[in-house]
Amino acid sequence: MPRPVRLALSDLLLLGMIGIRTRRVRAALSALGISIGIATMIVVTGIPASSQRALEAELTALGTNRLKAVADSSLAAPGETVAFPQEAAAMVSRIGPVRAVTDVANTRTKVRRSDRLDSRNAAGLMVLAARRNLPEVLNAHVRSGTYLTEATERFPTVVLGSHAAARLGHLDLVPGEPPPQILLGNRWFSVVGILRSIPLAPDIDRAVLVGWDAARDALGFDGRPTQLFVEAEEAAMEDVREVLPETIAPENPGLVKVSRPSDALAAKRSAQATFSGLFVGLASVALLVGGIGVANTMVISVLERRREIGLRRALGASRGQIRSQFLTESVALSVLGGFAGVVLGTLATVGYAAYRTWPLVIPLPAAAGGLGGAIVVGVLAGVFPAVRASRLPPTEALSAA
Numbered sequence: 124m125p126r127p128v129r130l131a132l133s134d135l136l137l138l139g140m141i142g143i144r145t146r147r148v149r150a151a152l153s154a155l156g157i158s159i160g161i162a163t164m165i166v167v168t169g170i171p172a173s174s175q176r177a178l179e180a181e182l183t184a185l186g187t188n189r190l191k192a193v194a195d196s197s198l199a200a201p202g203e204t205v206a207f208p209q210e211a212a213a214m215v216s217r218i219g220p221v222r223a224v225t226d227v228a229n230t231r232t233k234v235r236r237s238d239r240l241d242s243r244n245a246a247g248l249m250v251l252a253a254r255r256n257l258p259e260v261l262n263a264h265v266r267s268g269t270y271l272t273e274a275t276e277r278f279p280t281v282v283l284g285s286h287a288a289a290r291l292g293h294l295d296l297v298p299g300e301p302p303p304q305i306l307l308g309n310r311w312f313s314v315v316g317i318l319r320s321i322p323l324a325p326d327i328d329r330a331v332l333v334g335w336d337a338a339r340d341a342l343g344f345d346g347r348p349t350q351l352f353v354e355a356e357e358a359a360m361e362d363v364r365e366v367l368p369e370t371i372a373p374e375n376p377g378l379v380k381v382s383r384p385s386d387a388l389a390a391k392r393s394a395q396a397t398f399s400g401l402f403v404g405l406a407s408v409a410l411l412v413g414g415i416g417v418a419n420t421m422v423i424s425v426l427e428r429r430r431e432i433g434l435r436r437a438l439g440a441s442r443g444q445i446r447s448q449f450l451t452e453s454v455a456l457s458v459l460g461g462f463a464g465v466v467l468g469t470l471a472t473v474g475y476a477a478y479r480t481w482p483l484v485i486p487l488p489a490a491a492g493g494l495g496g497a498i499v500v501g502v503l504a505g506v507f508p509a510v511r512a513s514r515l516p517p518t519e520a521l522s523a524a
């Protein structure tokens with residue numbers, strides 16, 4: 124008995140595309156079902172991912188990756204100043220997950236707007252010795268003037284927090300005019316900058332910031348910090364928090380009070396888990412709907428093409444060749460719909476992210492998974508119709524009206 128001729132891959136593709144070429148509208152509608160499913164997958168992953176990226180940026184600005192260490196003044200004897208060792212910031216910077224650290228120190232100096240005010244009638248503001256990297260660590264911005272520079276931090280110049288500027292009556296600095304003067308202790312200092320409000324550090328809003336060297340020279344500052352602000356990797360925040368006391372003050376870790384990671388960190392992690400579960404659920408439903416559409420189209424195609432199936436069987440086509448033909452058609456429909464869905468989903472995500480001014484995020488795993496899912500759906504949707512077509516007896520198929 125002669126063995127049936129095996130179809131080449133090119134011949135199989137041509138046979139599989141017959142139904143698509145001859146029934147273009149139906150094929151387009153069927154592929155549209157898959158494309159909508161894949162586009163939905165891209166959209167429900169891309170748009171929320173863009174939204175999540177924007178949300179993460181906002182939560183990060185609230186301090187989810189920052190810690191604050193303060194010297195516990197309750198442990199001090201009356202009249203004693205509690206402070207950290209001078210090398211505390213350098214020691215903290217050696218912790219692996221720490222990205223940046225800045226320290227400030229309360230100089231215990233009184234602030235007056237004018238020398239005509241009694242020294243007992245101070246403004247009630249803190250005078251803090253500060254480093255030049257404070258704006259970067261606290262995400263602070265200058266509203267008027269400039270922050271301390273390598274040159275100005277050595278001279279009697281100050282930068283005012285937003286609340287301190289309002290209390291002292293210096294809301295803005297006018298370019299070209301002499302800077303206003305304030306009295307720190309018995310020394311005049313020039314105001315060179317005013318900060319915007321800092322959500323991460325309300326204490327800085329109520330402070331007058333002086334350069335570290337200027338505080339040493341003019342205010343009798345001993346160089347020991349009283350607060351540290353630490354920026355670290357979010358994934359290691361709890362670990363960093365645990366080792367900070369021993370790192371800052373090895374001889375007296377109980378002196379160090381470390382703020383817990385912001386509640387926004389828990390909200391951020393919860394949002395990530397919620398978004399991930401939502402993505403999987405919506406994408407699965409979308410693919411299921413598309414697969415049902417392809418399966419329905421293929422079943423109808425088999426019913427309508429029974430005479431073609433019977434003729435091919437009568438001319439010598441094997442059952443395997445019939446199964447391969449209809450299975451190839453089903454996969455081809457799904458792949459075409461998958462490509463169209465990736466394009467539609469990407470365009471929709473780009474447009475919506477641009478409209479909301481969100482960072483654009485196109486999840487490549489979702490696009491690749493969408494195409495892979497389209498192939499799987501095509502195979503599953505085509506198995507039953509292909510098997511049914513191969514089992515049609517030639518006589519029955521040819522006699523179909």
